[in-house]
Amino acid sequence: xxxxxxxxxxxxxxxxxxxxxxxxxxxxxxxxxxxxxxxxxxxxxxxxxxxxxxxxxxxxxxxxxxxxxxxxxxxxxxxxxxxxxxxxxxxxxxxxxxxxxxxxxxxxxxxxxxxxxxxxxxxxxxxxxxxxxxxxxxxxxxxxxxxxxxxxxxxxxxxxxxxxxxxxxxxxxxxxxxxxxxxxxxxxxxxxxxxxxxxxxxxxxxxxxxxxxxxxxxxxxxxxxxxxxxxxxxxxxxxxxxxxxxxxxxxxxxxxxxxxxxxxxxxxxxxxxxxxxxxxxxxxxxxxxxxxxxxxxxxxxxxxxxxxxxxxxxxxxxxxxxxxxxxxxxxxxx
Ligand code: SF4
Ligand code: SF4
Ligand code: SF4
Numbered sequence: 001x002x003x004x005x006x007x008x009x010x011x012x013x014x015x016x017x018x019x020x021x022x023x024x025x026x027x028x029x030x031x032x033x034x035x036x037x038x039x040x041x042x043x044x045x046x047x048x049x050x051x052x053x054x055x056x057x058x059x060x061x062x063x064x065x066x067x068x069x070x071x072x073x074x075x076x077x078x079x080x081x082x083x084x085x086x087x088x089x090x091x092x093x094x095x096x097x098x099x100x101x102x103x104x105x106x107x108x109x110x111x112x113x114x115x116x117x118x119x120x121x122x123x124x125x126x127x128x129x130x131x132x133x134x135x136x137x138x139x140x141x142x143x144x145x146x147x148x149x150x151x152x153x154x155x156x157x158x159x160x161x162x163x164x165x166x167x168x169x170x171x172x173x174x175x176x177x178x179x180x181x182x183x184x185x186x187x188x189x190x191x192x193x194x195x196x197x198x199x200x201x202x203x204x205x206x207x208x209x210x211x212x213x214x215x216x217x218x219x220x221x222x223x224x225x226x227x228x229x230x231x232x233x234x235x236x237x238x239x240x241x242x243x244x245x246x247x248x249x250x251x252x253x254x255x256x257x258x259x260x261x262x263x264x265x266x267x268x269x270x271x272x273x274x275x276x277x278x279x280x281x282x283x284x285x286x287x288x289x290x291x292x293x294x295x296x297x298x299x300x301x302x303x304x305x306x307x308x309x310x311x312x313x314x315x316x317x318x319x320x321x322x323x324x325x326x327x328x329x330x331x332x333x334x
Contacts, residue, residue, distance in 0.1 A: 003074075004148045009162035012142065012227045013205060013330075014234045015214070016244045017135050018260040018320055020301075021221035024119070024133035026050050028213035028222070032137075035212045036199065041191030043088045047198040048213055049115050053134040054123040054285065060084040060113040062184030068145050069252030075145070077179045085187070086114030127269050130280040132262045135222075137213065138185045138198035139247070139255030140164050146197075149180035154195065161226075162256065163200035171195045182251040210329035223328045227256075233319050233328050234258070241316050243297045245290040260320065261286050261294050263301035 029048050037045040049058045057063060059080040067077025089111055095101035103110035122131025144164050147155040154170035155177060157163075166177070166186070173193040177186040181197075189196040201211035205224075209215070214222040225232030227239065237244040237260065244258035267275040286294045304316040322328035 006144075006147055007157045007159050009157055009159050011160060012162035012256055013140065013200060014225065014227045014238060014256045014258060015137070015140075015211070016223040016234050016237050016258045016260065018221045018223075019132055019134065019262045020260060020264050020320075021219045022050070022133045022135055023219045023221075024050055024052070025218045026116070027216050027218040028135060029115075031212040031216035032198070035201075039191075041189040041196075044085060044187075044190045045196060046115050047185075047196070048135065048137045050133050050135045051116065052119050052121060052131050053289070054131065055118045055121060056113065057134075057184075058085075058113075058115045058117070058136075059184045059187070060086075060117070063248070065184055066182065067180045067251070068182035069143065072252075074148050074180065075182075076149070077182060079175055079179050080184060080187075083111065083113055086111055086117065089114075124280065127273070128280055130265065132265070132281065134247075134259075135213075136183065136185065136247075137257060138164065138200070139183060139253065139257040140198075140200055141253035141255050143252060143254040145180040145182065145251075145253050146177035146186045146195075149176040150174075150195075151176055158202060161200070161202065161205055163202045163205065165199055165202065166195045166197060168194050182248065182253065183255075205330065208330060214329060220322060220325065220328065223322070225330045232330070233322065236315070236319050241300065241319070242293070243301055243316060243320075245293055245297060247289060249291050259290060260301070261290055261297055263298045264305065 029050055032048040051057045065078045065080060067075050089105040091104055092106035096104060105111060120131055122129055124130050140163050151174055152170050152172050154167045156165060171194045173188060175188055177195050178188060186195055186197045204211060210224050214224045223233045225234040227235055229235055238258050244260050246255040246258055262281055266280055268278045268280050270276055304314045308314040308317040
């Protein structure tokens with residue numbers, strides 16, 4: 001049961017990531033790093049990352065680290081080790097490309113984890129192998145395990161937008177938030193050993209400007225807005241069409257980052273190389289990520305796409321496409 005009193009925001013910002021449009025280019029990752037993490041410890045600071053799914057993720061095997069809530073009780077998860085984050089290393093281009101060496105790093109042995117370590121590896125056997133890209137950031141949860149676990153009351157929910165922020169003046173580096181966040185999205189900056197995570201670009205949000213990762217998204221795969229803004233694409237995708245779903249809802253933190261599941265990928269090929277009617281990305285895997293509701297979301301996405309392709313109108317597709325960038329982003333605050 002939640003024991004710590006926390007502010008109840010008057011509004012809630014939310015992000016939607018369309019996994020059908022993300023091309024894994026990492027432009028969002030770089031935008032975030034360039035804007036916010038130019039200080040000591042930058043090499044370790046991935047407020048945002050884009051990983052390949054299925055895959056080990058970042059930090060490595062974060063889905064099994066624990067934390068969050070179970071039956072309403074806060075869970076103390078594991079703190080990822082340094083090897084799970086990976087340590088910066090020089091890539092051995094000469095050895096790898098021209099001398100047939102297997103290790104990526106110089107000197108060897110190579111590390112076995114880093115952001116984006118298993119890019120595009122995925123799962124399954126050719127020709128029915130599959131993967132997609134999964135952008136990740138702090139979920140600015142409505143039930144933030146990080147906040148509740150902090151013994152120094154250093155994490156707070158912003159009343160005006162529901163963005164969860166760490167007050168570095170109060171943080172004493174105990175790392176409780178790192179253990180409690182089931183998404184591995186709060187971590188200790190190795191330079192000052194203070195808690196660190198995405199700030200939701202709140203200085204931009206306050207001005208009615210979209211977060212940097214959304215604004216710079218090369219695939220135009222992201223939306224940001226307030227859930228109570230009936231005209232916002234996030235409200236429509238999450239609350240009306242119900243095609244955008246939280247990641248691992250059973251973690252119990254009530255995330256405010258939502259994902260439109262990959263619905264339009266290729267079909268499994270039979271022995272003759274002909275496409276069947278079964279998607280290469282297994283439904284069971286998507287249910288593992290997004291819960292049982294993913295089945296109805298996929299069905300709606302596919303039927304709406306067929307409508308659009310046959311020339312009929314589709315509010316769902318029009319909202320996802322976002323013909324004008326401005327329609328995918330926050331309205332100016334008034
Ligand atoms: Fe806290 Fe983790 Fe939720 Fe972010 S994703 S608000 S760090 S529990
Ligand atoms: Fe980084 Fe801002 Fe995106 Fe958070 S919202 S991941 S701080 S760019
Ligand atoms: Fe995906 Fe957009 Fe990030 Fe590129 S910038 S990796 S398309 S979310």
